Amino acid sequence: MSRSRENWGSRIGLILAMAGNAVGLGNFLRFPRQAALNGGGAFMIPYFVALLLLGIPLMWVEWAIGRFGGAHGHGTTPGMFARMWRHPAAKYLGALGIAIPLSFVMYYTYVEAWTLAYAVFSAIKHYWGVDSFAEMSRFLGEFQGKADLSQGFQYFSGIGVALLFYLVTLGLNLFVLAHGVAKGIERLAKIALPALFLFAMVLVVRVVTLGTPDPAHPENSVAAGFAYIWNPDFSMLKNPAVWLAAAGQIFFTLSIGTGAIHTYASYVKKDDDIALTGLSTSATNEFAEVILGGSIAIPVAVAFFGLAETQQIAREGSFDLGFQAMPIIFQKMGTLGPLYGTLWFALLFFAGITSSVALAQPVMAFMQDEFGWSRQKATFFTGSLMAIGGLSCVFFLKHGFLDEMDFWAGTFGLVIFALIETLIFAWAFGMDNGWKEITRGADIKVPKAFKFIIKYVTPVYLVAMLVAWTLQDAVPILLFTKQPTADAPYPPADVPYALAARLLMVGTFVLFAVLVAVIWRRRHRQEGLV
């Protein structure tokens, strides 16, 4: 605890690293699909409401908790919560802030590996000639090990290539983590974020200048794609599911409730601004999502496939849009198609890796800050845990292992953790203390309305989300009557794998709860000796 902690090298580096944490695959794949399916332009009403009442307040809460904890030598939520709420349970609730991001990053790294693989496939034209949805689905299925190979294979003989890309991706993540905050994460963000924005802008310019690719079908145009995303359908606003979808999107896009923001903010000096810096990262993320993310995948899909087919693709899921529709489109984009394909998947990879290192950093920080481990030892430990979950996802993907983790750790867990942290911050620590933390050293005047919003509105919003998701998804999924990605019961053969995924997540939490108990007991003993 008396060890000196790392700090960010520069404010720009901090903003880029935080924005890198927030900007993820969801900005480019999930947002345009959500907007198109949930009322088009009208979706932006609940989206902005959620941004103002959930996203920005929670962002400030997490930054404030993180900087407060960092000033006391804690880089993770067990120590932070214990400092804010003098209750024996606080530190164990804080263990969720390590277990959730770790469970999240276990499977996220594998998804990130797909983007790296497809960037390479695009560059070497590996999927060129695979030009129908059925064939592209087969290509993806064989790559991921989901396809039935009993009748032979067409593109991949097994899971080997996916495994190789997973190991490379895991290695790259650990390489960055092993170099620390300023020389690893910050340096990565300074390269990856500008590159990501550059690639996205090149793609946006290409998409908006496409016009009508097939003159025989003038109705299939980029303009029609923008109309699909932006023409408002106000009747959708009466549907509570649309409001829930918007709130969920704000959660995913800002990476709230993961524990990662706390850890990054813990490396900020105690009197440095967090209000403007936090707002800047939110704004950068929104720029990437609404302006860039909304202008690539859906508009280009409508231009090449038409509205009806794009609606069908959007209903199928974000990955169908990213990994099946887009590779077909790149083949239709002429000689520069491989370049656009590489840029698209490389930008997704950069979005992914800047998020995954953020999700892994809480474990690193916990072992370094609380146990005094070296960075190398902490990297080895973090990498081993990531590999256990990641390899399970690689080998058991077809049995729904990844989907199970995505629902509990990457969706439901975030809302639970966000509610816990809001209650500790606003009610146990006290809103007056909390407000002082948010505004100390602030380079902007934070509107006082947010004091009321954080104390009353945000918790109520979170409880409403939690109740709705519990009834709509969590209970049926828990009881195996509904799958995380399909409105159908679990196939009996997949139930053991779902149970194994749940056991892994619970085991992760128990491991860190035990480690918290060990270190607190050790500390008490040392204090007693003094």
Added chain:
Amino acid sequence: MTLTWAGWLFLVTAWGSIGGLTAYCIWKVLVTTEKKKRRPDEEAVIITP
């Protein structure tokens, strides 16, 4: 299908507010960072007779 006036309104409002907020934040970060950097120099000027 083309963008209706309402579609344009939503697009321009969303892009404008997010683009405006991002530009404001970048400007403010640059200004405040620069101010904090300059402070020691300004003091030095005051001390010099």
